[in-house]
Amino acid sequence: MSEIDKAWRLRTSVVLLRILIGWHFLYEGVIKLYDPEWTSFGYLASAQGPLKQFFLAMTNEAIINWTDGLNIAALIIVGLTLILGIFERVGTVIGIGLLAMYYLAHPPFPWLEQIHAEGNYWFVNKNLIELAALLVIYQLPTADYFGLHRILKKNKEDIKN
Amino acid sequence: MKWTRRDMLKGLAGLPLVGGIWWAAAANSVLSSQKRSEILEQLNIEPSYPTSLPSITGPPIRVGIIGFGIRGDQLCRSLGFATNEWISEMRKEADEDSQHTALEEFLAQEKLNVKLVAVCDIFDKRANKAIASFKTDDNDIKRYKTYQEMIDSGDVDAVIIATPDHWHAPMSIYALNRGVHVYVEKPMAHTVEETYTLREAAENSSARFMVGHQHRQTLSFKTAQDIIEKGVLGHVSMIQTNTNRNDDNGAWNYDIEAEASEQTIDWEQFLGTAPKIPFNKNHFFRWRKWWEYGSGLSGDLLTHDYDRLNCVMNMGIPNSVTASGGIYTHNDGRNVPDVLQVNMEFPDYKLGASQEKGKEKGMTFIYSATLGNGFSRPTFLMGHDGTMELGNKLTIWPDGSSTKYADLLEAERMHPSEPIYQYDPAANIPDAISSATSQYFADKGLMWTYIDGVRVDSTYLHLREWLSSIKNGGKLSCGIQEGFEEAISAHMAGLSYKLGRRIDWNSTEQIIEPIEGINFDEVLLSSV
Numbered sequence: 001m002s003e004i005d006k007a008w009r010l011r012t013s014v015v016l017l018r019i020l021i022g023w024h025f026l027y028e029g030v031i032k033l034y035d036p037e038w039t040s041f042g043y044l045a046s047a048q049g050p051l052k053q054f055f056l057a058m059t060n061e062a063i064i065n066w067t068d069g070l071n072i073a074a075l076i077i078v079g080l081t082l083i084l085g086i087f088e089r090v091g092t093v094i095g096i097g098l099l100a101m102y103y104l105a106h107p108p109f110p111w112l113e114q115i116h117a118e119g120n121y122w123f124v125n126k127n128l129i130e131l132a133a134l135l136v137i138y139q140l141p142t143a144d145y146f147g148l149h150r151i152l153k154k155n156k157e158d159i160k161n
Numbered sequence: 162m163k164w165t166r167r168d169m170l171k172g173l174a175g176l177p178l179v180g181g182i183w184w185a186a187a188a189n190s191v192l193s194s195q196k197r198s199e200i201l202e203q204l205n206i207e208p209s210y211p212t213s214l215p216s217i218t219g220p221p222i223r224v225g226i227i228g229f230g231i232r233g234d235q236l237c238r239s240l241g242f243a244t245n246e247w248i249s250e251m252r253k254e255a256d257e258d259s260q261h262t263a264l265e266e267f268l269a270q271e272k273l274n275v276k277l278v279a280v281c282d283i284f285d286k287r288a289n290k291a292i293a294s295f296k297t298d299d300n301d302i303k304r305y306k307t308y309q310e311m312i313d314s315g316d317v318d319a320v321i322i323a324t325p326d327h328w329h330a331p332m333s334i335y336a337l338n339r340g341v342h343v344y345v346e347k348p349m350a351h352t353v354e355e356t357y358t359l360r361e362a363a364e365n366s367s368a369r370f371m372v373g374h375q376h377r378q379t380l381s382f383k384t385a386q387d388i389i390e391k392g393v394l395g396h397v398s399m400i401q402t403n404t405n406r407n408d409d410n411g412a413w414n415y416d417i418e419a420e421a422s423e424q425t426i427d428w429e430q431f432l433g434t435a436p437k438i439p440f441n442k443n444h445f446f447r448w449r450k451w452w453e454y455g456s457g458l459s460g461d462l463l464t465h466d467y468d469r470l471n472c473v474m475n476m477g478i479p480n481s482v483t484a485s486g487g488i489y490t491h492n493d494g495r496n497v498p499d500v501l502q503v504n505m506e507f508p509d510y511k512l513g514a515s516q517e518k519g520k521e522k523g524m525t526f527i528y529s530a531t532l533g534n535g536f537s538r539p540t541f542l543m544g545h546d547g548t549m550e551l552g553n554k555l556t557i558w559p560d561g562s563s564t565k566y567a568d569l570l571e572a573e574r575m576h577p578s579e580p581i582y583q584y585d586p587a588a589n590i591p592d593a594i595s596s597a598t599s600q601y602f603a604d605k606g607l608m609w610t611y612i613d614g615v616r617v618d619s620t621y622l623h624l625r626e627w628l629s630s631i632k633n634g635g636k637l638s639c640g641i642q643e644g645f646e647e648a649i650s651a652h653m654a655g656l657s658y659k660l661g662r663r664i665d666w667n668s669t670e671q672i673i674e675p676i677e678g679i680n681f682d683e684v685l686l687s688s689v
Binding site: 019022023026027029030031032033034035036037079080083084085145146147148149150151154158 | 175193
């Protein structure tokens with residue numbers, strides 16, 4: 001297989017990964033946006049692990065609405081940037097931050113009771129894997145190959161020329 | 162512009178994808194909340210929130226506590242008075258575990274306009290404990306050796322009675338006859354005769370009388386009343402309620418304190434009308450195990466379950482009661498049963514029928530108790546159209562063969578295994594069609610700690626209602642009528658167990674149907 005071929009395959013795979021993760025984030029964000037009764041209260045109030053107090057503090061009556069609003073906004077931003085292929089690195093960093101918080105609120109440590117878990121996990125769960133996948137996307141930007149950035153970049157090049 | 166077709170495709174391919182995902186998410190979200198509100202609308206249940214009472218203004222109400230044992234201690238705490246011992250113990254617990262918030266909640270509890278001015282306990286240690294903790298610059302508390310001295314002193318406006326059962330009625334009657342307000346623990350009377358005398362005393366007294374069934378304040382029960390009235394469950398033909406305990410404390414084997422002796426306990430006063438026997442620590446501390454002073458499962462724990470359902474269903478005294486059981490798990494010298502089954506029949510009960518007229522009438526209330534197994538069996542109200550699980554939270558499932566919900570079941574908008582309504586007074590919103598997670602939180606009772614940041618103590622609410630009515634009048638949620646129904650039903654269960662036969666209620670004459678040659682009170686007080 002030629003180097004060009006290899007590069008094409010890698011790029012295409014990363015684009016696929018980027019879009020799927022974006023899809024996941026966008027869907028979660030929009031579902032919550034349209035559900036007036038959704039709140040992160042339960043997830044945070046039942047937090048465990050080393051940062052438990054931090055997450056409990058976020059359930060404070062005065063800030064829970066901000067917590068919810070920011071979570072929805074962040075989910076949608078990550079979704080849009082990854083799917084559309086624009087500011088993908090910004091989106092990736094926000095996504096990593098979100099996933100790190102989800103992971104730490106309910107870390108799959110063997111000495112903690114597993115709640116909100118639909119499978120069986122030992123230190124590693126899907127949040128952590130998705131986080132690692134975002135690290136790959138951060139290292140291999142593809143928006144100028146597949147995404148709005150491709151058009152914007154050309155636009156800029158046109159202006160320069 | 163040198164955009165190629167390829168650029169456009171690869172550059173803009175994300176846009177329709179975003180549109181599609183957005184539409185799908187929004188549609189799903191809106192659809193499920195529509196489904197939820199549609200069912201909620203049809204059920205039309207109105208969750209009730211704490212009622213606001215007129216405040217207790219003017220000079221503080223002067224309260225005396227009679228009986229400062231385990232329950233007396235708890236009642237005083239709900240009243241706003243915690244012992245030094247309890248405070249230091251809770252402080253220690255909180256230091257060890259930040260989740261332990263009992264002390265914090267106690268301190269956050271709104272202060273009632275009362276003074277705890279008198280204590281009467283026949284065990285020196287307990288009376289002294291109350292004095293040591295509650296005597297402060299602005300609360301002068303005095304010990305009385307007898308309840309008569311306390312009530313006659315003119316220094317108390319109201320008394321809280323938390324003594325063994327055989328003292329409940331005599332003390333209540335004494336106070337009511339002298340215009341002193343009474344809050345008495347359940348059951349309000351130990352014999353059938355006392356039940357009537359107490360009712361008369363309460364009806365003729367200017368003082369307010371409240372029975373300590375604090376769960377009448379539990380918000381889910383208030384909501385359950387609304388559900389029953391609106392016929393959400395259809396005709397309820399069976400109620401199952403249970404007691405499951407499997408520990409020493411639950412089997413009334415309380416600690417026997419070292420300081421107890423004939424010198425520190427007024428044994429004669431403890432016995433009262435009970436058979437005269439020599440000083441016995443076991444009887445003093447664990448009186449619930451003997452019919453002479455207590456009433457076992459039927460008077461102690463059945464009354465809780467009966468009353469909380471009576472508050473929801475308003476079913477009154479059963480037409481008949483049968484009971485059976487035995488001493489199977491704690492054969493330690495007690496004479497009250499530790500396993501007990503009670504069936505109460507309400508053949509005329511009808512509410513919420515959804516089928517053709519005349520088909521549905523009558524209900525059985527089943528109480529099943531064991532002190533030898535702690536597996537939690539919930540309370541179920543079983544109707545033709547649905548089943549309700551009733552606890553601190555409340556859940557309703559539709560019945561697969563419901564008449565009322567036939568269309569919704571047919572259209573698969575409802576499913577027998579999915580709750581159609583869930584009420585958790587700690588959550589802000591009623592939750593129809595629960596997700597697994599919210600179910601989990603409710604089950605765990607996690608949200609309890611978060612009602613406006615304060616856990617609600619139902620005993621506090623119950624006492625507050627009583628105190629408020631002393632100042633402002635108003636109906637009490639567990640007054641003499643409710644207490645009378647509870648006491649008679651419990652007596653019927655005790656009699657049935659002891660006599661091994663059905664006990665009937667004569668509703669015309671308002672008496673337990675007499676049985677020739679049998680004196681009910683002798684039977685109730687007898688050791689076998």
